[in-house]
Amino acid sequence: MRDTRLLRLRTLPLLGLLAALLLPLGLTAPGAAAAPGAADPVRVMPLGDSITGSPGCWRALLWNQLLDAGHTDIDFVGTLPTQGCGVAHDGDNEGHGGELVTNVADQNLLPARLAATLPDIVVMHFGTNDVWSSVSPDRILTAYTKLVGQMRESNPDMRVLVAQIIPMNPSTCAACAQRVVDFNARVPAWAAATSTDRSPVTVVDQWTGFDTATDTYDGVHPNDAGNEKIAARWFPALSALLGQGVPGDPDDPDEPGGATCTASFRAVSTWQGGYQAEVTVRNTSAAPVKGWTVTVVPADGARVGQLWNGTLSTAADGTATVTNANWNGALAPDASAAFGFIATAPATSSVPAATVDCTATS
Template sequence: MRYLFVGDSMTVGSAGDFTWRYRMWQHLCAAGEPFSVVGPRVTLYDRASDSAVSADYADPSFPAHARRHLAGWGEGWRHMVPLIGDAVREHRPDMLLISLGLIDLGFYSDAEETARNVVRFIAAARTARPRLRMVLLPVIPNTRADLDPDFAGQCAELNERMAKSVADLDSPESPLLMASRPDGYDILLDTYDGTHPNVRGEHKLAAAFADAVYQAWGVGAPYEAA
């Protein structure tokens, strides 16, 4: 199985992070099934230079081939739509693990427009690889939602629209899956700034994907945090 991680700042991580991608890689190694991680990028975001140039993962032994991804700080569904086709054609993933949407709602578009970009993304990915599997994580509202009811409502609406798109567009040839919000995810305890996951949060994000694909498709194994 060839995995491509697609996401925003919660997925790419910043200098000094482990990332949930690292936790997922550890889990896949422990599951014992053949796999590879693919994608056009390998770096973390560097806050000092405001660019994705850092190789400073918290575990320096995290192998270069497993660091691959298609994620970016400040990038959402709208940014990934024009990128996903080429990435899929070049790197030939079997499964996309996708965590996107919060940045779209926070800076670029409303739930309705973002949901249209979700559909465009799915179509572009399938055009590049018709038998591709995709798993979408719901948007996890950050602390802004506690102070901005309209933003909280947009997060909830986008999750509803994504779930409907997944149900409508699912097919035996190219299965789609909406994962569940990570069990017990707490913005105060599982992030270091109200948005980005800390060590606890990284494990919970990885578990949400791992458990979803195991329960739905029998791929891998149930997640067990270290």
């Protein structure tokens, strides 16, 4: 949004005190991490502009409403951190102040953000800046279609909640109020045409009952009352999706298998008594990979020594086990990562070779 002033959220005294106690210690909000041994949490990306992220305090309210309803196996994800709000919550988000959804689509900004966070669900309130800038509904919906396609490339089972955006009536834009009405009228038909059984797109009406005079502080950005309304509208739709779990979960007997990967070995250079090699890991499934492990069995008695872009452990027989680094484990379908190593080898060894095998974590 063009005006990203922080707003003050009415906080419950106990929650505010809890946040004050937890945050200086570096602790997360209750329920922010799954218990040891628990199934992977459902990853939810709040996507949009400053209404979502600057500070987007409806996310704090929604997070706590979900926890209170028993949805403790959730993880809000995004490349942006929390921006306050005074309530303990999982503040990760993808709400970039001032962004136009058409620019995000035209510049292909979303794929990298998806690859870094691997959401299962996207909660999208996006397009306010486009409407403000007189971008046509056709262009905005074309951008929506491209973004949903990129979401499905990241996760074929992606579930999308898309808002009919809140009203807008800034003092500098007399036409904006009607533009929002005109745009929102197009969203349901677009969603129906874009939705699939595997990757549903669900419309959430954020417009009805929202009053710019009482629910915003500037005709655009929600105040405390507006944040409460936005959270209340997202809650039933998101709660219903969370009740379905994670599609493609290999632990669910009703779902197909999870992610898979392959590993390929390549000698980079050789010298007397050793060589340098590279192993490429590729996600060969339709599901996102959240981590990978590769076993490397060098031929001719060679042993892996120095290694980069992964974590190495070596068995007594020379079998090397390499797990991903903390930054290259997440792989979208058909994406790849690589690690390299130096191996020592007997002087009598032949051309460098190794048997490699990959196991993915989904």
